[in-house]
Amino acid sequence: MDDGHPRLLLFDIDGTLIRSAGAGRRALNRAFQKIYGIVDGFAHVEMMGRTDPLILDEVLKAQGLSLDNDHLLPFQKFYFSYLEEEMERPHEDKRLCPGILHLLDALRDRSDMVLGLLTGNWRTGAYLKLRHFGIDDRFEIGAFADDAAKRTELVPIAIDRLYQQKGIHIHSQDVYVIGDTPLDVSCAKPHGVSTVAVATGIHPITDLGDAEPDHVFANFADTEAVLSIF
Helix, strand or coil: CCCCCCEEEEECCECCCEECCCHHHHHHHHHHHHHHCCCCCCCCCCCCCCCHHHHHHHHHHHCCCCCCHHHHHHHHHHHHHHHHHHHHCCCCCCEECCCHHHHHHHHHCCCCEEEEEECCCCHHHHHHHHHHCCCCCCCCEEECCCCCCCHHHHHHHHHHHHHHHHCCCCCHHHEEEEECCHHHHHHHHHHCCEEEEECCCCCCHHHHHHCCCCEEECCCCCHHHHHCCC
């Protein structure tokens, strides 16, 4: 129900809004090989729910290397270029997650909702992924890996950004973090915000339930059921 009371919905991207069919991993591997000359550096790294800087740091440490700005900026430049290429490559598993488009359409009609992003992606990579599916303009604010490498630090950043950009003070109980991994749930809990888990990524609904989110869905195909929790 649209009651005019502001709510902030913070969506994860990979596995929650979209499935990129491994485009991000392939682009990271290509950039890593370009900068460091190492093939398939990201081949066996767990990525879902984690931030790009921490993933890159893990891969570098495994190779006896360290992260520094002299290499980070060129790495990001190549990564974003390769990601754009990889997103354009056709793949049957590259798609919006079930129900997302209808849900975003319904939320756009709600004046009490502010849609945002809370993602482990660097900002440029996040919008490259969303732009491919034509939903990059649906989100008014965001907190990204550029803002903090630790995912637990992103929730207060997003709340502060809402005030800085739109002048909206919001209570923690009116903030919803929406994601497909237990890490999406755990990053929100210290801040007293609501959590919504959805099993459209790699984690089954039982694993998500073990993380004790406030709400859990198999997918977002039932738009009315999802809207009823806000």
